[in-house]
Structures are given as structure tokens and as C-alpha cells.
Amino acid sequence: MPADTAEQTPLTLAVVLRYHLAWKHRDLEAILALYHPQVQYHDFFQNRCMGLAELREYVGGTLPRHPDEYLEHSDRIRVDGSTAFIQYQTALQGSGERLVFRSSEAITVSDGLILRINEYASLLREGQAQAGRQVPAISKLGLSARQLSFMARDLADYFTGQQPFLDPELDLARVASATGYSRNQLSYLLNQVLGQSFYRYVTQARLGYLLERLAEQGEAAPVERLAASAGFNSTSAFYKAFRSHTGSTPKAWLKRHCARARR
Secondary structure (H helix, E strand, C coil): CCHHHHHHHHHHHHHHHHHHHHHHCCCHHHHHHCEEEEEEEEECCCCEEECHHHHHHHHHHHCCCCCCCCCEECCCCEEECCEEEEEEEEEECCCCCCEEEEEEEEEEEECCEEEEEEEEEEEEECCHHHHCCCEECCCCCCCCHHHHHHHHHHHHHHHHHHCHHHCCCCCHHHHHHHHCCCHHHHHHHHHHHHCCCHHHHHHHHHHHHHHHHHHHHHHHCCHHHHHHHCCCCCHHHHHHHHHHHHCCCHHHHHHHHHHHHHC
16 A cells, blocks of 8 residues: 555544544534535435535435434444545335335545545345445435435425325325425326335235234124225225235134234
């Protein structure tokens, strides 16, 4: 390793560690203070390059917002001279399978400040990480990978907390209004990221709610009445969805569940 590279490596590591901790502590001012006046931030997910004047809004919109929201680092910080490499992933809520955005950043340091960041994001579905298959992700709505992760959480929290799916007339416009996102943004999240339609997302929420009620009441549970209270306004659609989700009829599911409970 050349002498100048050996000397620069610990200096770069110190800057990047401060940057990492500023993100962890959600300290916007500390993050911005580490950017060089000529910084260039390339977000290849959005196909966007930003300078210092744009980064306050960008970083502020992608900082973790909840106490349990942390970027899960998938590798240690690697440093070579003036460049550091970070990998992390963010799990998406609200899908029937495990989905994560895996991101990597190449950070270049100059004069004790961050001069350049190249950030890449790939969407991984369950099993793809182990198989080494990553799908390059490109946002068409001007949202970063982290912002899409926030959207997925906000949507899941809204469905869990407010249970809007209990209304059989629930539509996408109402969900968009309640969560503060546009219909186009939610459609993109559901169809292109989570891989399911709005109808399927709502149906899964109704079935989850219904299965809890059935488990509470046992084999004598009034299935069709409980299905209606869960938001299903069509008996035939309910039975079709239930069989698709569980692989059996409600009666058979209840029998198996109650038998396991008695063991």
C-alpha cells in the first residue's frame, strides 16, 4: 500500500464513522456539516445527482423517523485511501414475503469532508440474497429507496392502527388521503415494489383480522358474519380468498386450529 494511501485510510475512516453516527442519531446538522462545499451525491436509484444546496431536503426526507428504525448494516465499513464502502439493507413491511432494499455507498473524502457519494440500491426478494441475485431498482417517482421503505411502513402502520379495511367500501383514494401520499405513489409501492395489487393488500389484511377472530371464538364461530365484519361484502369472494390464503375451507381451518389448541 502506498504511503499516502496508508496515511489517508485512517483519516477517511474517522470521517465516515462520524457520518455513520450522525445518521444513526438522526442529526441532520451533523450530517450536513460533513459534506464538502463541492459535494456531489449520486443516487442511482433515482438517477439523480445533487449538490450541497439540495442535500438538506434530500437527507431530511430519508432520515429514520422512528426509534426502532435503523439501517441494518450487512458488512463492516471498508476503507481504502480516500474512499470508503458501506453496505446496508432496509426491510419493507406489508408484503407476504421478505423484501429488502440492499444499498451500497462509495464515499470519497477530501480535506476531512465528504466530496462524493455514489449510492446504489437493489430490491431483493426472499432467497435472492443467498443466491446472489439482485434486481437493480430504479424509482420512477422521485423517491429514494429509504423513502419507499418509509411508505411501506406508514401503510402497514395505518392498516394495523386504524384498520380501514373493515370498511367494505375502502378504496385507494381514501388510503392515499389518510397516509399523505399520492395514489400514484401508493400504486407504485404496491405493484412495483411489494408486488401486489391494492385489492390483494386489503384482502390479506381482512383475512389476518378474520383469522384472529375465528381463533378466539373456536369451531362455533359464525364464519360468514365475522367475514362481513372484517370487510368482506361478498360471500363467494370471501370463500375464494380464504381458500387461496389458507389452502382450506373456514370449517376445516377451524377444526385443525382447535385440535392444535387442545394439545
